[in-house]
Amino acid sequence: MPSHPWQTDDYFVSPWNYQDEVRKEMTPPARVSVHDVTLRDGEQQAGVVFSADEKFRIAEALAEAGVDRIEAGLPAVSPSDLEAVTRIAAAGFPSRVFAFSRCMVSDVELALEAGVEGIVMEVPSSRHIIELAYRWPYERAIEATVESTKFAHEHGLEVVFFPIDSTRAEIGEFLDLIQTIERGGHMDGLVLVDTFGVLNPPAASYMTRKVKERITKPLETHFHMDFGLGVANTVTAVAQGVDTVQVSVSGVGERSGNVPLEDTVMALKLLYGIESSVDTTKLYGLSKLVRELAGVPVPPNRGIVGDRIFHVESGIITTWVKNVQTEHLTEAFPFRPELVGQTGPEIVIGKGSGLDSVHIWLERVGLPPVGEEDAMAILQDVKAVSLRRKALLTEEEFRALAESVVGAPSAA
Numbered sequence: 001m002p003s004h005p006w007q008t009d010d011y012f013v014s015p016w017n018y019q020d021e022v023r024k025e026m027t028p029p030a031r032v033s034v035h036d037v038t039l040r041d042g043e044q045q046a047g048v049v050f051s052a053d054e055k056f057r058i059a060e061a062l063a064e065a066g067v068d069r070i071e072a073g074l075p076a077v078s079p080s081d082l083e084a085v086t087r088i089a090a091a092g093f094p095s096r097v098f099a100f101s102r103c104m105v106s107d108v109e110l111a112l113e114a115g116v117e118g119i120v121m122e123v124p125s126s127r128h129i130i131e132l133a134y135r136w137p138y139e140r141a142i143e144a145t146v147e148s149t150k151f152a153h154e155h156g157l158e159v160v161f162f163p164i165d166s167t168r169a170e171i172g173e174f175l176d177l178i179q180t181i182e183r184g185g186h187m188d189g190l191v192l193v194d195t196f197g198v199l200n201p202p203a204a205s206y207m208t209r210k211v212k213e214r215i216t217k218p219l220e221t222h223f224h225m226d227f228g229l230g231v232a233n234t235v236t237a238v239a240q241g242v243d244t245v246q247v248s249v250s251g252v253g254e255r256s257g258n259v260p261l262e263d264t265v266m267a268l269k270l271l272y273g274i275e276s277s278v279d280t281t282k283l284y285g286l287s288k289l290v291r292e293l294a295g296v297p298v299p300p301n302r303g304i305v306g307d308r309i310f311h312v313e314s315g316i317i318t319t320w321v322k323n324v325q326t327e328h329l330t331e332a333f334p335f336r337p338e339l340v341g342q343t344g345p346e347i348v349i350g351k352g353s354g355l356d357s358v359h360i361w362l363e364r365v366g367l368p369p370v371g372e373e374d375a376m377a378i379l380q381d382v383k384a385v386s387l388r389r390k391a392l393l394t395e396e397e398f399r400a401l402a403e404s405v406v407g408a409p410s411a412a
Helices: 052-065 081-091 105-114 129-130 136-155 171-184 200-212 231-238 261-271 279-296 315-324 355-364 372-389 395-407
Strands: 033-036 069-071 098-102 119-123 158-164 190-195 220-224 244-247
Touching: 052 069, 052 081, 052 200, 081 098, 081 105, 081 171, 081 220, 098 105, 098 158, 105 136, 119 136, 119 200, 129 136, 129 220, 136 158, 136 220, 158 171, 171 200, 190 200, 190 231, 200 220, 200 231, 220 231, 231 244, 244 261, 261 279, 279 315, 355 372, 355 395, 372 395
Parallel strands: 033 069, 033 244, 069 098, 098 119, 119 158, 158 190, 190 220, 220 244
Antiparallel strands: none
């Protein structure tokens, strides 16, 4: 098989992604860092609660998957959160461990007590949310941020500044704010934050460019999925030079959730040629762990980690899979199941199936081959049963149905 940025043994995507005309305005990093927020923002999803032990299990899995930074939590939330952050920070994982905090010295002190390496420090950045939601004077937010970010830096923490609701602020006032914090307080990195998921991709590109005109600190993204554009906005910002992405496993998080780890890493790797340290073969198992502990299922057809994305019911796609076999499987799928820790493909049978599905299933259940007339009769019955039950057929159901058409095989 040829090996190009768009086609390898493991995947086959569009060569158009790699045309010079498409890429000429991009200035992406060769590699992106992954900062996971599952244990903090993920737990902000309504109804999701992780115990300290569960947080440790997830952190261990994140580290095994190669995530660069783990945001272990906000220690000020509860004694359990402080315990979890402390245990994770002391575990010696290869991933760097950060805490999240408000721009308050007391929060920073708890992060220091927990023993983390760095801290993500939040402050509201749009005047309207400061004055209406927080009921603070605008100047108070600036003063608290300057004081607390300097305090964190002076006590040895890496400081990542996280201005909430940036994308609904007036652009000039927002840029003045971050420049004030850079000069008067401290930031080692700046997060582009779309708290309410209200950016579109051209605006994500614009935001990145405007910030880069004013500051030279490393940039990160933290986008949400309220309009389903978080991944698109993230990869757009990375194409403009952002080198760290904040994500959560399977998109758990506040309201509609955070940008999913799986989608982001795979899109950057396959569609942009931008690598990360994440082992993509761990993605499915990691997703299964988090959704089990969070009690949050994902749709079976969800990209990358859906339980049925490598199940094939359609008759025409079944024929494709039969014809291409394992050697050319990426003619029927954009990537191989193993690349993301899945198995397959699996031919299932139901209303959408075709004649090839019937022949495959006859062999699967140990029945002899049949002619096209009998196969068509079996297929019509399969479609009728599947439609009536609004479900796929099991092997037992298919065998009984097939035997009702062609008879049971003779006993040896």
